[in-house]
Amino acid sequence: MPEVSAEWAAAASNLLSNIRSSWTNLSTVSLPASEEDRKKIWDPSTMFSEELWLENEKNCAVVHKSKRGRKRQELLAVALGVKAGVKGALLWQPLKLFAYSQITSLVRRAALTQNDNHCNYEKAHNFKVYTFRGPHWCEYCANFMWGLIAQGVRCSDCGLNVHKQCSKYVPNDCQPDLKRIKRVYCCDLTTLVKAHNTQRPMVVDICIREIEARGLKSEGLYRVSGFTEHIEDVKMAFDRDGDKADISASLYPDINIIAGALKLYFRDLPIPVITYETYSKFIEAAKISNPDERLEAVHEVLMLLPAAHYETLRYLMIHLKKVTLNEKENFMNSENLGIVFGPTLMRPPEDSTLATLNDMRYQKQIVQILIENEDVLF
Incomplete structure (x- = not known):
């Protein structure tokens, strides 16, 4: 995995602090006993280490196979990175299935603002109501998106995911993704x-x-x-x-x-x-x-x-x-x-x-x- 820059680490730490704060609401979740182990878990340098990443790749495949058969409570536990009812058992699926995608999105947006070759034309986001599969966090306020359907909105041009109420405050800084632009004619x-x-x-x-x-x-x-x-x-x-x-x-x-x-x-x-x-x-x-x-x-x-x-x-x-x-x-x-x-x-x-x-x-x-x-x- 490529070396993590300071911006990536900062974005990861910010997002993971929000994920960690959600754990206190789950009675089935157990963190490692020692304070040293807990700090190590949430240390971005540890999380992004190549050995740990490769080690937990195998666990992701197992989660995918058994995902359909789990109950809703178990799915939530899996999404947050724990095994329900097993003390101290920490999985790394959220980093691969959820947190990593969120961090990638945050870093993508941060990188765009630093791109000197980018033509700085102002463009509003093209938000549309969207139903997310699995847990999702707002990329504007970094809080959890609650609900089963229509939890938030997604920009159809750049893929930014935010709460509907947060969309009113997002600046006009949309940077469309070329993969999402299906045609040249009839395009804004x-x-x-x-x-x-x-x-x-x-x-x-x-x-x-x-x-x-x-x-x-x-x-x-x-x-x-x-x-x-x-x-x-x-x-x-x-x-x-x-x-x-x-x-x-x-x-x-x-x-x-x-x-x-x-x-x-x-x-x-x-x-x-x-x-x-x-x-x-x-x-x-x-x-x-x-x-x-x-x-x-x-x-x-x-x-x-x-x-x-x-x-x-x-x-x-x-x-x-x-x-x-x-x-x-x-x-x-x-x-x-x-x-x-x-x-x-x-x-x-x-x-x-x-x-x-x-x-x-x-x-x-x-x-x-x-x-x-x-x-x-x-």
Whole structure:
């Protein structure tokens, strides 16, 4: 087993002190008689010793085999690491079956805060009611989760387990686990970039890189549609292979397929790049008649976007500005791109066709302003 750092030992000691405090409530539990033996049991350096770990591996298998046939009281005793009715008999199943998993989770979260390469975008946890199998401790308050079903909540993005009441106080520090992210398209933008530890969604980076390499002078870029079936193929490639998806010219010679896949990614976002919370503010800014005041209002609203959304929008506008610089070949100016990307990047909070139609010219105007003034606004 790898050497235990000070952070691991501190997390282990904190959690195990809570487990030890629960023993006083069990009449069937007996600790070793001598004070020296008891201290040795709860000493993290002893608990994590390789010899003791290997010795108790065999006991874990025995517990698993007999688990189904035990009574509820016996299961609780086993989970806490003792044999019911046998004085001084200490098992190490909780370290393997419960405590170790809890310590791993705590250390995982501690390690994430020390990761200098991590993009520090704030993200709220996606908590859902969860029924835990066997005893579980809250990873926020370190207290036991009581009950047989729905004992607490679990974040479906990072796996954090807490009491339902504790979830209200957990900071917005969710670091999604890549193993829990099943797809790329239709995934929340901030969730995706934090899972991949990137500044922007890798779909945006890869598609824009490919378009700028061989498609900036393509006539009608972003306006001309590629074959829907091929665009779906690109989507499935990203969902299946992530940043290893192959969208090279050998597979997709038509650059409009790549451009269509990029637009589809933005349309499929559950929260648009220009979020629902800022939508109305952008529309109001577009209605300002004075150009200088309008530009200032747009800049103020941009500052309200979540960090990942802001960075993605900034990168896209820099790219679209490059597209307009090749207007003589591709016939795509900022107004044309505004018509294409307005409804793609902005959607009204309410699902109203009338509201969408009324706001279309303002959506176009906002994107046009962002493209033409990207060097000032970003």
